[in-house]
Amino acid sequence: MKTECTESQFTHVAIKDLFWTQYQKLINEVVIPYQWGALNDTIDDAEPSHAIDNFKIAADQMQGEFYGMVFQDSDVAKWLEAVAYSLSNHPDSALESLADDVIELIGKAQQPNGYVNTYFTVKAPDEKWTNVCECHELYCAGHLIEAGVAYYCATQKTALLNIVCKFADHINDVFGKKPGQLLGYPGHPEVELALMRLYEVTKDERYTQLCQFFIEQRGQKPHYYDIEYEKRGRTSYWQPHGKAWMVEQKNYSQAHAPITKQTLATGHAVRFVYLMAGVAHLARITHNQEKLTACRTLWKNVTNKQMYITGGIGSQSTGEAFSCDYDLPNDTAYTETCASIGLIMFANQMLQLEPNSDYADVMERALYNTVLAGMALDGKHFFYVNPLEVYPKAIAHNHIYDHVKPIRQQWFGCACCPPNVARLIGSIGNYIYTVKDNTIFTNLFIASESTLSLAKGEIKLIQKGNYPWQDTISFKLEMDNPSDADIALRIPNWCQHPKVSVNQSNINAENKNGDGYIHINRQWQTGDEILLQLPMQAMLVRPNPLLRHDARKVAIQRGPLVYCIEQADNGEQLHNLLIDSSVALKCVEGSGLLSGKTLLKAKAYRIDANQAQSQPLYSYNGAKPALTEYELTLVPYFSWANRGEGEMRVWINEL
Numbered sequence: 001m002k003t004e005c006t007e008s009q010f011t012h013v014a015i016k017d018l019f020w021t022q023y024q025k026l027i028n029e030v031v032i033p034y035q036w037g038a039l040n041d042t043i044d045d046a047e048p049s050h051a052i053d054n055f056k057i058a059a060d061q062m063q064g065e066f067y068g069m070v071f072q073d074s075d076v077a078k079w080l081e082a083v084a085y086s087l088s089n090h091p092d093s094a095l096e097s098l099a100d101d102v103i104e105l106i107g108k109a110q111q112p113n114g115y116v117n118t119y120f121t122v123k124a125p126d127e128k129w130t131n132v133c134e135c136h137e138l139y140c141a142g143h144l145i146e147a148g149v150a151y152y153c154a155t156q157k158t159a160l161l162n163i164v165c166k167f168a169d170h171i172n173d174v175f176g177k178k179p180g181q182l183l184g185y186p187g188h189p190e191v192e193l194a195l196m197r198l199y200e201v202t203k204d205e206r207y208t209q210l211c212q213f214f215i216e217q218r219g220q221k222p223h224y225y226d227i228e229y230e231k232r233g234r235t236s237y238w239q240p241h242g243k244a245w246m247v248e249q250k251n252y253s254q255a256h257a258p259i260t261k262q263t264l265a266t267g268h269a270v271r272f273v274y275l276m277a278g279v280a281h282l283a284r285i286t287h288n289q290e291k292l293t294a295c296r297t298l299w300k301n302v303t304n305k306q307m308y309i310t311g312g313i314g315s316q317s318t319g320e321a322f323s324c325d326y327d328l329p330n331d332t333a334y335t336e337t338c339a340s341i342g343l344i345m346f347a348n349q350m351l352q353l354e355p356n357s358d359y360a361d362v363m364e365r366a367l368y369n370t371v372l373a374g375m376a377l378d379g380k381h382f383f384y385v386n387p388l389e390v391y392p393k394a395i396a397h398n399h400i401y402d403h404v405k406p407i408r409q410q411w412f413g414c415a416c417c418p419p420n421v422a423r424l425i426g427s428i429g430n431y432i433y434t435v436k437d438n439t440i441f442t443n444l445f446i447a448s449e450s451t452l453s454l455a456k457g458e459i460k461l462i463q464k465g466n467y468p469w470q471d472t473i474s475f476k477l478e479m480d481n482p483s484d485a486d487i488a489l490r491i492p493n494w495c496q497h498p499k500v501s502v503n504q505s506n507i508n509a510e511n512k513n514g515d516g517y518i519h520i521n522r523q524w525q526t527g528d529e530i531l532l533q534l535p536m537q538a539m540l541v542r543p544n545p546l547l548r549h550d551a552r553k554v555a556i557q558r559g560p561l562v563y564c565i566e567q568a569d570n571g572e573q574l575h576n577l578l579i580d581s582s583v584a585l586k587c588v589e590g591s592g593l594l595s596g597k598t599l600l601k602a603k604a605y606r607i608d609a610n611q612a613q614s615q616p617l618y619s620y621n622g623a624k625p626a627l628t629e630y631e632l633t634l635v636p637y638f639s640w641a642n643r644g645e646g647e648m649r650v651w652i653n654e655l
């Protein structure tokens with residue numbers, strides 16, 4: 001692995017972690033085959049996809065009409081990317097052969113000029129590049145490019161890489177400032193981060209320059225979305241909020257101002273984080289201070305004022321978007337799974353740009369909570385939306401909850417989230433470490449064996465532990481010759497009293513660099529061992545006073561895991577439970593579907609509602625309700641809704 005390139009890092013990291021190997025096994029053995037079935041419409045009672053058939057029609061291998069969303073191709077691309085990581089983690093000749101067949105199919109669907117998009121090839125061949133604001137051509141191109149990069153890194157096969165390079169070259173011919181080129185940029189960012197990934201493996205600076213064009217053109221006046229809208233005769237594709245609302249509401253696509261002039265996260269949450277991942281990557285490669293400043297500003301706004309405790313972002317269903325600072329409702333939260341995945345990608349690029357534990361803390365929070373909650377423990381059911389409070393009786397009758405599902409679904413008509421979860425879990429090796437010059441920054445605590453190239457030589461780092469359940473992590477080093485290196489260990493923001501030793505000798509665990517990492521800079525040799533202890537007490541978390549939805553409530557966190565209460569353990573009417581914050585919580589082992597997971601017990605009180613049906617709706621000067629002592633059971637948020645439909649709450653009323 002080259003220090004300056006992170007694209008192939010997953011091929012140098014072998015995951016040995018009990019927690020994550022179970023998930024990767026699930027991806028390999030269940031999720032990828034299941035999603036292949038979904039893409040081919042062989043899953044009973046699931047939303048149809050038709051995605052593979054769309055490619056067959058585009059390749060003249062079958063007759064028929066395009067079916068699905070305008071961005072349906074992206075599901076195939078994300079599936080291929082997940083397959084790439086799976087093949088690297090667990091070689092499978094049959095799966096590789098299947099993927100090669102799909103790649104061959106995509107090649108046959110590719111137009112002579114390099115263009116690939118089944119919607120516009122099959123359904124609207126005369127409308128290519130006429131509606132980049134609404135119609136996701138560049139978004140789909142981005143996901144295909146990402147798949148091409150990943151498949152090349154995993155297998156060293158170039159067929160898909162050649163396809164996406166030809167496609168990227170075509171896009172480079174179409175867009176730009178030369179005479180006859182389009183001055184447009186994507187309505188849904190994705191191609192920006194993908195072009196930067198393509199640059200990393202090809203070192204073709206045209207792709208960096210094209211990314212820079214898209215990013216710097218966004219928000220310029222006159223707005224290109226208006227220009228193309230007039231040019232195509234004022235037609236619009238999406239009209240759920242009125243005709244041409246995407247064109248008019250430019251903040252929805254972060255196109256209301258140049259990115260370096262924006263200070264607040266606004267608009268569609270997934271679009272925002274995908275865009276910012278590309279901006280951060282570009283800022284690193286081009287050493288652009290203005291873009292770095294924009295990244296810092298927008299990162300702070302999102303994570304300090306618009307992020308849920310679970311690492312979810314995008315609080316409103318209208319536009320799948322941010323609302324305003326401190327507006328984080330729990331029961332109507334949108335918090336799309338893809339948005340947290342994009343936040344992790346943004347965090348990872350910021351870590352490459354300037355390692356700081358703040359980025360890794362958020363990455364860990366989003367990963368262990370919202371992202372994992374997006375997939376059921378069986379790998380066959382998925383959440384698109386991840387609320388922090390659910391009351392199923394109201395969902396069936398109140399339309400403000402139309403986007404909320406009390407149980408995970410088999411598939412979606414808009415199925416962006418399931419393959420996104422699969423590709424992230426498969427590529428988790430890309431996120432564990434950041435290598436910068438002669439320093440290894442440890443971002444995630446995942447048992448693994450990694451071979452990392454530093455400025456002064458190569459080091460094999462063997463990380464062991466049972467995180468997130470246990471608090472001790474060890475690191476053993478192997479190398480050909482003694483070598484100077486800086487090993488930087490992240491101290492999570494939830495850990496108050498870490499302990500560190502090297503070869504059984506305690507060292508000062510203070511963060512001396514101000515970056516949230518403990519730096520151990522010395523000469524290392526084979527056999528050296530670092531022991532890191534991160535005490536994991538279950539802690540009460542209180543909200544900022546400006547979070548009105550959480551007033552007089554507390555959340556519970558142990559290590560990186562946020563916990564919740566469910567009807568399955570605590571009965572109905574979770575709103576009538578009051579936690580006693582003066583009594584310490586207890587850890588217990590889970591059983592059944594939750595076997596191997598740490599649950600929590602807490603002293604609480606239940607408001608007596610036995611006679612509520614016979615009481616008036618409002619009582620004037622009535623007595624306070626009687627309280628009965630009760631022991632709460634809390635489960636990790638990522639595991640909720642695996643035991644049937646029922647109420648759930650993250651924020652619990654405090655006694």
